[in-house]
Amino acid sequence: MHLAYPAVLAALLFSIGLYGVLARRNAILMLMSVELMLNAVNLNLVAFDVWLREELHTGQALALFTIAIAAAEIGIGLAIVLLVYRNRGSSDIDRLRDLRERSAAEADEASDDGTGDTASVKATNDSGRQTS
Amino acid sequence: MSTTTLAALVPLLPFLGAVAGLLTGRRAPGYAQPLAVLPTLLSTVLAVMVAVRQGGGEPLKAATELAPTGDASLPVELALHLDGFAVLVAVLVGVVASCVQLYSTGYLRDDPRYASYAAFVSLFTAAMLLVVYADDLIVLLVGWEIMGICSYFLVGHYWETQAARAASLKAFLVTKLGDVPFLIGILVLASEAGTFRISGITSKLTSQLAEFELAHPTVIALLLLAGVAGKSAQFPLHTWLPDAMAGPTPVSALIHAATMVAAGVYFIARLLPVFAASAVALVVLALMAAVTIVGSALSALAQDDIKRVLAYSTIGQLAYMAGALAVSDRGAAVFHLLVHGAFKALLFLAAGVLIHAAGTNSLAAMARMGGLTKIAPDAYWTMTIGLIALAALPPFSGFFSKEAVLAAAEHVAFGDAHGAGVTPAAGWIVLVAGMLGALLTAAYAARLWLLAFRGKGPQVSAEEHAREPAVMNVVLWVLAIPSLGLGLAYGVLPGWFDSGSLGPSLATSVLATGIALVGVLMTYGAWRHTTSLAASRSPMGAVAAHPQGDPALSEAEAIATHEPAYGDIAAAPDPADPGRLLLGPLHGAAAHGFRLDAAYTALFVRPTQAAARLARFVDREVVDSYVRGAGLGPRLLGTLVRRTQTGNTQTYLSALVVGSLVLAVAVVLVAAGTSGA
Numbered sequence: 001m002h003l004a005y006p007a008v009l010a011a012l013l014f015s016i017g018l019y020g021v022l023a024r025r026n027a028i029l030m031l032m033s034v035e036l037m038l039n040a041v042n043l044n045l046v047a048f049d050v051w052l053r054e055e056l057h058t059g060q061a062l063a064l065f066t067i068a069i070a071a072a073e074i075g076i077g078l079a080i081v082l083l084v085y086r087n088r089g090s091s092d093i094d095r096l097r098d099l100r101e102r103s104a105a106e107a108d109e110a111s112d113d114g115t116g117d118t119a120s121v122k123a124t125n126d127s128g129r130q131t132s
Numbered sequence: 133m134s135t136t137t138l139a140a141l142v143p144l145l146p147f148l149g150a151v152a153g154l155l156t157g158r159r160a161p162g163y164a165q166p167l168a169v170l171p172t173l174l175s176t177v178l179a180v181m182v183a184v185r186q187g188g189g190e191p192l193k194a195a196t197e198l199a200p201t202g203d204a205s206l207p208v209e210l211a212l213h214l215d216g217f218a219v220l221v222a223v224l225v226g227v228v229a230s231c232v233q234l235y236s237t238g239y240l241r242d243d244p245r246y247a248s249y250a251a252f253v254s255l256f257t258a259a260m261l262l263v264v265y266a267d268d269l270i271v272l273l274v275g276w277e278i279m280g281i282c283s284y285f286l287v288g289h290y291w292e293t294q295a296a297r298a299a300s301l302k303a304f305l306v307t308k309l310g311d312v313p314f315l316i317g318i319l320v321l322a323s324e325a326g327t328f329r330i331s332g333i334t335s336k337l338t339s340q341l342a343e344f345e346l347a348h349p350t351v352i353a354l355l356l357l358a359g360v361a362g363k364s365a366q367f368p369l370h371t372w373l374p375d376a377m378a379g380p381t382p383v384s385a386l387i388h389a390a391t392m393v394a395a396g397v398y399f400i401a402r403l404l405p406v407f408a409a410s411a412v413a414l415v416v417l418a419l420m421a422a423v424t425i426v427g428s429a430l431s432a433l434a435q436d437d438i439k440r441v442l443a444y445s446t447i448g449q450l451a452y453m454a455g456a457l458a459v460s461d462r463g464a465a466v467f468h469l470l471v472h473g474a475f476k477a478l479l480f481l482a483a484g485v486l487i488h489a490a491g492t493n494s495l496a497a498m499a500r501m502g503g504l505t506k507i508a509p510d511a512y513w514t515m516t517i518g519l520i521a522l523a524a525l526p527p528f529s530g531f532f533s534k535e536a537v538l539a540a541a542e543h544v545a546f547g548d549a550h551g552a553g554v555t556p557a558a559g560w561i562v563l564v565a566g567m568l569g570a571l572l573t574a575a576y577a578a579r580l581w582l583l584a585f586r587g588k589g590p591q592v593s594a595e596e597h598a599r600e601p602a603v604m605n606v607v608l609w610v611l612a613i614p615s616l617g618l619g620l621a622y623g624v625l626p627g628w629f630d631s632g633s634l635g636p637s638l639a640t641s642v643l644a645t646g647i648a649l650v651g652v653l654m655t656y657g658a659w660r661h662t663t664s665l666a667a668s669r670s671p672m673g674a675v676a677a678h679p680q681g682d683p684a685l686s687e688a689e690a691i692a693t694h695e696p697a698y699g700d701i702a703a704a705p706d707p708a709d710p711g712r713l714l715l716g717p718l719h720g721a722a723a724h725g726f727r728l729d730a731a732y733t734a735l736f737v738r739p740t741q742a743a744a745r746l747a748r749f750v751d752r753e754v755v756d757s758y759v760r761g762a763g764l765g766p767r768l769l770g771t772l773v774r775r776t777q778t779g780n781t782q783t784y785l786s787a788l789v790v791g792s793l794v795l796a797v798a799v800v801l802v803a804a805g806t807s808g809a
Contacts, residue, residue: 022786093781100779 310362
């Protein structure tokens with residue numbers, strides 16, 4: 001079999017995966033697209049391994065590694081997505097923007113909330129100490 | 133115990149008392165009074181014992197090395213030198229300090245800061261005794277500087293009032309201004325003489341065999357003179373002393389009358405051979421003393437605050453001592469120091485009683501009160517004694533000591549004196565200024581007495597004022613004894629001092645007494661004239677204070693209200709004041725110390741403040757603008773970069789992909805370029 005077929009297939013898979021990662025909004029679909037990209041790489045590894053007739057089959061061995069790592073990665077990724085969904089009721093990647101740089105007005109609000117929270121925590125501690 | 137051990141204990145006891153008082157004052161205020169009074173009393177007893185044992189004989193010396201200085205032949209030694217001057221001045225310091233400590237227990241009885249106050253007084257006493265006994269210039273300097281800082285704390289005792297804060301800072305800074313040249317002078321003197329020991333320096337200079345001469349006697353003497361002028365409040369560094377009256381009255385009695393200011397005079401007396409080595413220095417000293425005698429006496433005539441009158445008179449009497457030293461007679465100087473210490477402490481302490489009794493420190497207000505003599509009879513009688521001693525009328529003590537000074541000046545002026553480096557010019561300067569001073573001193577003493585005790589007006593009711601504690605009045609009578617009788621010691625003292633006769637000479641004593649009587653009569657005449665003139669006018673409002681409070685409270689209130697009531701801290705617009713008539717157009721200038729403070733403000737304070745403003749401008753506007761500019765660029769860049777942090781993961785990934793693509797293309801292009809070439 002000519003090398004062009006698996007190479008073209010891998011390129012197509014990788015492009016689809018890349019598009020999915022950059023464009024899909026659902027976090028689970030993003031993870032699936034990452035899997036597509038990884039598998040495109042695996043396909044390339046195996047194909048070139050066969051084409052080069054390598055003695056030690058390093059390509060195939062590396063593919064096995066990639067599969068294992070991909071399994072671990074998807075496990076952790078899905079766990080994170082599940083927890084985010086439980087907390088937020090959504091896994092929409094566009095709404096998970098807590099780590100953005102805030103404008104000055106937003107930052108003030110946030111810090112006010114923060115001190116308010118600590119103050120209330122302190123108050124409860126004090127009252128707790130008094131009751132005990 | 134040996135005499136030197138006793139002498140070592142004399143400064144040590146008040147020091148330990150001060151340390152204990154400072155440590156326990158907050159926790160156990162009940163111990164503050166015994167801790168303040170007992171060590172001082174005990175050290176006075178020891179000082180008397182030392183004086184009796186020493187007895188004016190050969191100086192006792194003891195020394196132990198304290199610290200090496202890097203020059204093996206020039207160590208700092210903890211050395212004592214007990215001669216007639218030292219033991220007698222130590223007795224004076226001890227007696228006055230004991231009186232002041234006893235008096236303070238009554239005067240500051242309700243003061244919350246009494247413990248720290250008493251501890252500082254003890255520390256101050258210890259420092260003065262150290263100066264008196266020390267034979268090593270560096271050890272002497274230590275005591276000298278401790279006195280400076282204690283003076284700062286004690287003058288600022290009423291730190292709630294602006295006047296006291298300003299006065300304490302002024303006292304500290306002005307005396308330090310003199311202390312810097314003083315320190316340099318000490319170091320130059322020690323390096324030229326090859327020793328820090330005072331006795332070593334003086335014996336080298338006076339010995340006929342050694343043929344030792346200082347290389348720069350005038351420079352050294354003038355440098356030391358600057359420190360002495362600061363400490364002893366001589367022109368032109370005297371301006372701190374009148375303002376230092378913002379402190380409590382016992383502090384004025386101890387520090388600014390009897391001991392600290394005497395330290396400068398005492399220092400010259402100890403090192404007189406150094407000053408005598410330079411005729412220029414002695415003439416400068418004589419001029420300084422003359423200007424101070426006349427100027428301070430004129431100022432004293434114009435003051436309204438009773439304590440400021442006494443402060444200016446202190447400056448004048450110290451100038452008499454400086455004058456005696458300028459004619460190279462340290463016996464007369466120390467004699468006057470002893471007598472003046474006694475009667476000036478008495479005058480200040482009596483003034484404290486009077487201020488409490490009258491509820492004001494203003495002479496103008498006292499002149500409008502009747503019956504002050506009835507509610508403060510002890511203060512009245514003792515103050516009368518003190519004022520006659522100050523005016524130097526026979527047979528009170530001040531007469532004999534002042535005549536000793538004038539007789540010494542007369543001897544030098546007419547050329548029958550034998551000191552080294554003494555010129556008749558210095559003698560004439562001191563003699564003329566001393567005669568003029570005698571007139572003015574008698575005048576302001578009489579004015580003070582007439583205004584304070586011969587006032588006419590509503591009677592001060594005795595019930596309204598809390599009676600003074602007995603201890604305060606007892607102390608006054610204790611001090612009245614030397615003010616009355618110490619002058620008769622002129623026959624004994626030459627045995628203690630290494631000087632000639634201290635007896636009054638006929639010509640000067642008749643002249644000076646006559647002049648003093650003229651001064652008293654002039655003031656009396658002026659007073660009769662002004663009071664009859666002003667009787668028709670409306671009386672001035674007296675400065676009111678809480679009459680029931682303790683004396684310290686009355687005084688603090690009197691100081692704080694003087695300026696609002698009369699528009700000035702020193703003078704009052706009182707038409708019944710004889711000083712106003714006597715001084716004529718000079719009055720305004722004299723009341724403000726001849727505007728010397730204003731001159732200093734224009735010469736030193738304003739340029740310094742302008743320089744500070746310039747430095748601030750350069751720092752804020754020039755240096756800081758570079759610093760701010762350096763910070764501003766990175767901040768702007770940072771703001772731009774922060775904009776890209778949108779929180780959208782996919783944007784970041786897109787940027788990553790684009791970046792990797794650009795890099796990959798670049799690498800390929802570079803590889804193609806190099807391989808093509």
